[in-house]
Amino acid sequence: MKKLRIILQHNFIYYFLLFICFISYFICSNINYSSVYHSFDDEEFIINNILIKDYGVKLELKGAEKVLGYLYCEQEDIDDFLKKYSLGDKVIINGEIINVSNNTVPNTFNYKKYLISNDIYSSVDISSIEKVSDNDSIFYGIKTFMLEHGKKLDKSYPYINSLIFGNNNYLDEDVLTTYRDNGISHLFAISGLHISIFIVVFSWFLDKIKVKSLFKSIILILFLIFYMFVTNFSMSVLRGAIFAILIMFNKIFKLEINKKNLLILTLVIILTFNPLYLNNIGLQYSFLVTLFLIMYSSLIKGNEIKKLFLISFIAFLVSYPITVNNFYQVNFLSIIYNIFFVPYVSNLLLPLVMIGYLLPFLDEVIYFFVIIIEWVSHLLNEIDFVKISFCKMSVSMIVSYYVIICLLFRDMKYGKYRYLFVLALFLILHYFMPFKSNDHILFFDVGQGDASFISVNKTYTLIDTGGLVMFNDKQYTYKLTKNRLLPYFKSKGIRKIDNLILTHGDNDHMKEAYYLIENFNVLNVYMNSNEMNQEEKLIYNLCIEKNINVYLVKKNDLIDIGGYTLQSLNSDRSDENDSSIVLYGKIKDYKVLFTGDISKNIERLIIDEYNIKDVHILKMAHHGSSTSNDYYFLSEVNPKYSIISSGLDNRFGHPSYSTIDSINKLNLKYFNTAYNGSIFFSLNKGTYLTYPP
Numbered sequence: 001m002k003k004l005r006i007i008l009q010h011n012f013i014y015y016f017l018l019f020i021c022f023i024s025y026f027i028c029s030n031i032n033y034s035s036v037y038h039s040f041d042d043e044e045f046i047i048n049n050i051l052i053k054d055y056g057v058k059l060e061l062k063g064a065e066k067v068l069g070y071l072y073c074e075q076e077d078i079d080d081f082l083k084k085y086s087l088g089d090k091v092i093i094n095g096e097i098i099n100v101s102n103n104t105v106p107n108t109f110n111y112k113k114y115l116i117s118n119d120i121y122s123s124v125d126i127s128s129i130e131k132v133s134d135n136d137s138i139f140y141g142i143k144t145f146m147l148e149h150g151k152k153l154d155k156s157y158p159y160i161n162s163l164i165f166g167n168n169n170y171l172d173e174d175v176l177t178t179y180r181d182n183g184i185s186h187l188f189a190i191s192g193l194h195i196s197i198f199i200v201v202f203s204w205f206l207d208k209i210k211v212k213s214l215f216k217s218i219i220l221i222l223f224l225i226f227y228m229f230v231t232n233f234s235m236s237v238l239r240g241a242i243f244a245i246l247i248m249f250n251k252i253f254k255l256e257i258n259k260k261n262l263l264i265l266t267l268v269i270i271l272t273f274n275p276l277y278l279n280n281i282g283l284q285y286s287f288l289v290t291l292f293l294i295m296y297s298s299l300i301k302g303n304e305i306k307k308l309f310l311i312s313f314i315a316f317l318v319s320y321p322i323t324v325n326n327f328y329q330v331n332f333l334s335i336i337y338n339i340f341f342v343p344y345v346s347n348l349l350l351p352l353v354m355i356g357y358l359l360p361f362l363d364e365v366i367y368f369f370v371i372i373i374e375w376v377s378h379l380l381n382e383i384d385f386v387k388i389s390f391c392k393m394s395v396s397m398i399v400s401y402y403v404i405i406c407l408l409f410r411d412m413k414y415g416k417y418r419y420l421f422v423l424a425l426f427l428i429l430h431y432f433m434p435f436k437s438n439d440h441i442l443f444f445d446v447g448q449g450d451a452s453f454i455s456v457n458k459t460y461t462l463i464d465t466g467g468l469v470m471f472n473d474k475q476y477t478y479k480l481t482k483n484r485l486l487p488y489f490k491s492k493g494i495r496k497i498d499n500l501i502l503t504h505g506d507n508d509h510m511k512e513a514y515y516l517i518e519n520f521n522v523l524n525v526y527m528n529s530n531e532m533n534q535e536e537k538l539i540y541n542l543c544i545e546k547n548i549n550v551y552l553v554k555k556n557d558l559i560d561i562g563g564y565t566l567q568s569l570n571s572d573r574s575d576e577n578d579s580s581i582v583l584y585g586k587i588k589d590y591k592v593l594f595t596g597d598i599s600k601n602i603e604r605l606i607i608d609e610y611n612i613k614d615v616h617i618l619k620m621a622h623h624g625s626s627t628s629n630d631y632y633f634l635s636e637v638n639p640k641y642s643i644i645s646s647g648l649d650n651r652f653g654h655p656s657y658s659t660i661d662s663i664n665k666l667n668l669k670y671f672n673t674a675y676n677g678s679i680f681f682s683l684n685k686g687t688y689l690t691y692p693p
Contacts, residue, residue, distance in 0.1 A: 005255050014264040021271040021278075028275045035122035036064045040095045044132060045069075047089050049232050050082070051169050057081055059126075060232070061093065068115070068123040069093060087144045088135025098123040101693030104445035104677030105484045107328075107392055107491035117276040143230050152360035155367040156353065159188075163345075163353045166190040166231040175374050178381040180327070183316070183334025187345040189282060190231065192290060195240035197350060198227070217248050235270075235280045239287065242266045259294045263287065284322050292318045296409045305339065312338040317405050317423075321398045324390045328490035333386045344373060390430055391493035401426060433493060439588065439683035441617060442488075445673040445691070446480050448647030448654070449508035452594060452619055453488075456587055456683065459562025460489075461499040463583065463594055463619075465512035481512040486520060496521040499561060501553075503596035504580040505533040513539050517546065524549045526559060530572035530579045553581050561587070569606050570598065577622065578602050584612060588683050593637060595621040595628070603633035615639045617681060624655020624672070631662045641688070642670035643679060648693075650674075 007013065037043065045067065049060035057078055059069035071081070085091070100123055103110040115121070135141060150160040158170040168176060168188060179185040199220060206216045224241040231237040243266045250257050257265075267287055270277050277283060292314055293300070300310045316335045323330055331337075349369055356362040393401070404426055408419035438458060444451040446466025454461040466480045489497075500522050502510040516522065517539065525543050527536060529552035543550045553559070557568045566585040573579045580596025593615045595603070603621065606612070618639035621628035623646040634642075642663065646654040655672065663670050671679045677691035 005253075008255050008257050009261075011261065014261045014268070017268045018264055021268055021275060025271065025275040025278050033116050033121050035067075037067065037097070037122045037124075040093055040097060040124045043093050045091055045093055047085060047087055047091060050085070050087065051167075052078060052082075053169075061091075061124075065122070066118075066120045068120055069095070069126045069129075070098065070123065071126045071129065085129075085131065086135060086140075087147075088137045088140025090132040092130045092132055093124060093126055094128045095124040095126040098125050099693070102677075102691075104673070104691045104693055105488055106678065106680070106691055108484055108487045113279065117274070117279040119274055139226070139229060142226075146230060149360075150357060153356055153363040153366065155363050156356060156370055159349070159353055159366065159370055160357055162188045163190075163194065163350055164357055166234040166237050172374075175377065178374075178377040181329070181331060181381050181387060182337050182377055183323075183331045184337055184341045184377070186285060187341060189236045190234065190240060191236055191286060192240040192243060193346055194350065195224070195237070195244050197346070197354070199224075199244060201354065214252065217252055221245050221248060235277065235282045236286060238270060239266060239283060242269055243290075260291065263291055263294060281322060281326055285319055288322070289315045289318050292409070296413075299409065299412050308339045308342060309335070312336075312342070314409070317408075321393055321401055325393055325398075328392065328487060329387055329389050331387045333380070333383065337380065341373070349373065388431065389490040389493070389495050391433055392491045393430070397430070441587075441592065441681045441683065443619065443643045443645060443671075443673060443679045444484060444488075445678045446484065446512075446645070448623065448650045448652070449480070450503070450596075450619070450623070450645045451480075451485065451512075452643075452645075454561055454587065454592075455494070456564060457562035459498045459560075460494055460496065461501065461559075461561045461566075462497050462516075463501045464503055464509040464596075465500075465516055467506075467508035467511040479512065479515055481515045481519070485512070485516065489520070496523060499524050499526065499559060501526040501559065501581060501583070502528075502536075502539070503582075503594070504528055504576050505536045506576060506597065507535065509597070510539070511535065514542060517542055517548065522548055524551065526551045526553050526581070528552070528572060528579050528581050529554050530576075533576075559583070561585075564588075566592075566594075569610055570596075570602060573602075575599075580621075582606060584610070589686075590616040590681075590683060592617045592619075593639070594619040597622040597625075597628070599627050600630040600633070603628065603630045607633050607636045612637055616641065618642045620644050620655075620659070620670075622654075623650075623652070624659045625652070626656035626658045629655075629659045629662060631665070634662055634666055634668065638666075639668060641681070642668050644670060644672040644674075646672060646674045648674040 043063060045061035045063040047059055048062040048066070051058040055070070056073040057071040059071065061067045061069050073081070100112045100115060102112045115123070135144070147165065150164065151157055153160055158172070161167040161170045166189065171188065176185065176188075179188060202220060202223060203216065206219060211219065224245055228237055228241050243263060246262045246265060247259075249255070250262060270283065293311065296314060299314070300307050302310070312335045315338070320330065349366075352362070352366050352369060356366045404419060404423050408417075408423055411417065411419055439456045442453040442455075444453065444466065449466035450464040451466040452463040454463070462485075465485065497516070497520060500513065500516070502513055502525070504510070514535075517525070525539070525548055527540065527550065532540060540550055553568050555568055555571045558565045559568070564585060564587045566583040568581055569584055570580060570582040577597035578599055578601070580598050582596060582598060582602075583594040585592060591614070593612065595618070598606075598621050613636060615637045616639070618637055618641070620642050624644040644655045644659075671690065673679065675692065677693055680689040680691070682688070
């Protein structure tokens with residue numbers, strides 16, 4: 001044991017193991033993973049987790065491998081499902097495989113990568129589900145009882161789920177967004193702090209019933225293992241629980257391993273199960289912040305407020321690259337916010353939630369304090385000037401940044417702060433970092449809709465915004481602007497839209513405009529000048545309210561897009577599609593034509609009136625519909641590249657066979673966002689990139 005203790009105290013062992021894990025990560029990152037399931041016909045699974053979503057029920061199913069199942073249904077069907085099914089039940093599933101795609105807009109969330117990182121390689125759109133047998137596992141039974149017991153706290157149930165079971169899915173999305181924007185969302189994920197409180201409370205209870213030290217440690221370890229199971233081995237719980245277990249082993253066997261090496265060993269254990277867990281943002285946050293707090297614990301001294309400030313300051317700086325490269329926005333006041341929110345949650349709300357879980361009649365009391373924190377978070381979230389967007393950091397920038405803050409923390413030990421100036425200079429340079437490949441056109445993949453972006457001479461023009469996400473004619477809360485457009489803009493250091501051009505009033509072209517104007521800096525809005533529908537009136541009134549310039553575009557009007565102009569070629573007509581703003585212009589050496597949703601008749605009128613030939617880039621009309629894209633029009637325009645913006649397997653059948661036939665007969669090169677994803681054209685290099693699913 002003595003020799004083992006000496007060996008385990010060497011730093012080299014832990015660094016070597018960590019190096020092996022990193023090598024494994026890079027190898028696994030390049031593996032093309034595939035599911036063992038090629039169809040879902042009468043496949044048997046165990047229900048491992050149930051989540052209620054706005055579209056129905058989301059199931060985590062355990063079979064030959066983990067599978068996500070999506071059951072689309074109405075609220076009354078959800079209630080019936082919950083009465084019939086519970087965790088641990090064996091079920092027979094029938095359905096169609098869902099082809100989960102990579103992110104089709106650069107620098108946005110990659111859901112496929114996320115699932116693979118969590119050992120999920122397949123998803124199913126459930127057409128039928130039938131119970132084979134009820135749960136016969138005592139562990140699932142206890143888990144179900146614990147989750148169901150939490151539902152007795154009707155109003156504070158989302159926080160019971162969040163703070164006890166590590167599940168944020170039931171927190172209101174708008175509230176959760178304010179927590180993220182204010183930099184305090186980490187308080188609502190299970191962390192080492194939460195695990196420590198659970199251990200202290202449980203230890204106190206075991207001491208009261210006079211359990212001996214060794215048995216107490218064994219009971220606590222078994223409790224933490226079961227707690228990981230109850231929380232579905234969520235990454236935040238996994239990191240905190242394994243670290244706590246290692247600390248207990250370290251104490252029991254008197255190994256005298258320092259906390260830094262125990263933390264590294266925790267990461268090694270997690271990555272041994274799956275090296276791709278390293279992609280987990282929560283793991284990145286918790287490991288790096290905890291590591292730096294351990295390494296520079298000597299800096300954290302003074303009164304309680306000063307200690308809280310220093311912890312918040314170190315945590316903020318350490319997590320800066322992770323925050324920037326995932327959310328492209330930083331709230332600098334979060335350093336101050338955490339001084340107040342950390343004690344509020346850890347010393348008040350969390351203990352109340354734990355007590356309330358045991359005593360459900362305290363629901364109203366807990367909810368009172370929930371209302372306070374939500375109200376304050378909403379209020380602070382209105383302070384926009386401290387929420388600053390930064391472009392995505394390169395690997396070299398990240399390495400340079402961590403070198404700077406390590407030097408800063410080293411100097412702070414000796415009361416010196418000279419590297420604060422270097423850090424400030426780094427942040428200023430990052431803020432004003434020039435946007436590479438500035439001059440380009442990007443055709444966003446927005447599903448069944450249109451959104452085209454032009455960046456030239458640091459002037460940014462967006463033509464249409466895309467529309468709502470629909471399934472079986474039902475609208476869902478997923479916002480294209482929030483999840484695709486804004487992350488792309490922010491990742492490139494774009495903080496404004498100079499020109500927002502809404503070609504016409506159809507939802508698939510401009511429904512997202514209201515959200516964009518509300519949540520981003522839009523300077524000028526252009527709309528066609530025919531009679532406005534209800535949605536157009538809402539946008540027009542919002543622009544007036546926000547003092548945004550609104551222009552009603554007429555035929556032959558010119559729009560300045562940064563030293564170049566786009567000319568409007570179309571008139572207002574009785575039909576909404578035929579009234580689309582049609583834009584033509586030459587940007588640098590490239591002739592571009594955007595045609596909205598005009599029909600063949602309007603195409604012919606335009607081509608007969610204007611001398612438009614040999615266009616470099618054509619945004620084809622009406623998503624490639626048969627009512628547009630006339631053969632004569634395409635032959636005259638003769639585009640080098642044609643873009644069809646449509647959704648995969650859309651119910652309209654876009655693009656039509658006749659349109660594709662015309663393209664093929666004319667031997668034109670075309671892209672379809674449904675299959676090619678977003679299409680990026682560099683106006684500097686004359687090259688293009690696609691981002692396929």
